[in-house]
Amino acid sequence: MQLVLLPVLVPLRDIRRDDAHSPVIDDFMGGLGVGYSYGPPFDQRLVTWADLQRMEMPRRALRRQAAHNLDARLGVAAVHGQPPALMLNFEGIASTLLLAEAFWAGLEQSVPGELVVGVPARDVVIVTGSHSPPGLAKVRRAVDRVFYAGDRHLLSRKLLVRRRGIWELFADVRPAPALDGAQHGFV
Structure with missing residues (x-):
């Protein structure tokens, strides 16, 4: 099964943002952020800065790919x-x-x-x-x-x-x- 990246909402209060092993998080609103999860199943692990570097993927490409994958799965x-x-x-x-x-x-x-x-x-x-x-x-x-x-x-x-x-x-x-x-x- 191929891994897919999807955006997931996360509470900013629980997120470390201090090193390469911290998850990549974009601010959303109201104390919530957007992380990026591998799946399926989703919600097991968020993409970290080290993962992005290993995949040689710019943050913008991560956002774009996750949004595309989300749109493609809306049928479920x-x-x-x-x-x-x-x-x-x-x-x-x-x-x-x-x-x-x-x-x-x-x-x-x-x-x-x-x-x-x-x-x-x-x-x-x-x-x-x-x-x-x-x-x-x-x-x-x-x-x-x-x-x-x-x-x-x-x-x-x-x-x-x-x-x-x-x-x-x-x-x-x-x-x-x-x-x-x-x-x-x-x-």
């Missing part, structure tokens, strides 16, 4: 469940799908509002819409459960939102209830 990605929240499955590294531009274009019409995801672990992605209070609550509960149970590859408690093709931290800002002046003695 699966969406499970029904609104208000959906789960993703992708070879045990569902969080990698956040890096696949083409994948999200097809899901945007499946949720009310903007795409919002919880990515508590490398193998767990829960999707809902920004205009779905029940979906947002379900995603938050799922993220809390994964962190409570623990996981070999915990990623983030933060929710992400996709805006104009870019992932950002989701700030669920709800408007404060309107105050009725008569009710509070302001009339």
Whole structure:
């Protein structure tokens, strides 16, 4: 079986970046980075700077090859469940799908509002819409459960939102209830 390189999300808090045996990591957002994993199976070992040197591969070529390999494997990605929240499955590294531009274009019409995801672990992605209070609550509960149970590859408690093709931290800002002046003695 031929080895394939895929990008994987990693928490920056767990990554050493001090020598040739450190993994090659690109910043992503919100305390997450992008590493590069050999596979299948994926998620066993990340490409290090020493590996890049041994392969005589520039970092840019690593990124390009991993992105190409990800796009080529999107056919095995699966969406499970029904609104208000959906789960993703992708070879045990569902969080990698956040890096696949083409994948999200097809899901945007499946949720009310903007795409919002919880990515508590490398193998767990829960999707809902920004205009779905029940979906947002379900995603938050799922993220809390994964962190409570623990996981070999915990990623983030933060929710992400996709805006104009870019992932950002989701700030669920709800408007404060309107105050009725008569009710509070302001009339």
